[in-house]
Amino acid sequence: MTALTQLSQAIHDAPRWHQADQFQNPADIQIVPLTGEALGAEVYGLDAKKAQAGETIYRLKQALAEHLILIFKQQSLDDLQYLAFASYFGSIFRPSADTPVLATQKETGTPPDVVPVSNAVGQGDYTGHGELTPHADHQWTPLPSFGSLLYAIELPQDGGQTSWYNTIKAYDALDDATKQHIDQLQLITYNPFVRIAQNKVQDPSAGYGVFPRYRFKDQPIVGDAYAHPLVRVHPESGRKALWLSTHNEVELVNYDDQAGSELIAQLREHLLKPEFRYEHQWSTGDIVFWDNQVTLHSRRPFPSEQRRLLKRISLAGGRPF
Known part of the structure; x- marks a missing residue:
């Protein structure tokens, strides 16, 4: 069964x-x-297996735009039920075959609709058990995803918590001079999966290899480049947010190398302040739905011998502005 027929x-x-x-x-x-968190709301009384009224979906979409992540507790779904629920909120994210992302399949050039995020052999060992640094999904694509849902099925006893970062609050907390300086800047985020593939060709035993944080103009370009605003506007609320992951290779367009590297380092340090962050302690049956346009997310490491299986569905977005 192909992803489309699924x-x-x-x-x-x-x-x-x-x-x-x-x-x-x-x-x-x-x-x-x-209460007291930088972002997020819990949704009670909803069974994701059931048909949802228009007023419910509207309320949830409005709540997502306001709170940036929604947490649905105690769900029990198979893949088709999960897909049916996610499709209330938009089309499934399907990048072009020439833009690799997490779980891209060799046969189709695109990821499956439901991506296993797991360290369990046979369940999609795409992210391992180590730390994942704060990032926005698919930021290097021409049309990044608008949001994702992550469903917890099996969890480790230790670690594996996921944090989300409110990049609207991070932007709002900047001083006026910095806002004015960065509001019109364009940023290229380079595709980490192209870099990983290149590193493996050069040294198959090196794992992911070395990732530069900032590309200087005398360094080779790895993969295609799509410029997006450094300061992104939320398409529904109109609020501004920093559109910057903390560890991916990036480059400011038409900007001095040294000054650009220093500016990005300062903004990344700012994004990591604890007042912009919420850490989720997973329970089996949780579904967390987040707005990928104005948040980052990260993961704590967990022991390699402990199993962790979550399933992610990403939803299509538009061109950032």
């Missing part, structure tokens, strides 16, 4: 509004902001 099957099999036992009553749903 999504079609999910929507074909989805519960219908006229089936009373499969319909979610909107009055049962509560959205509660996380």
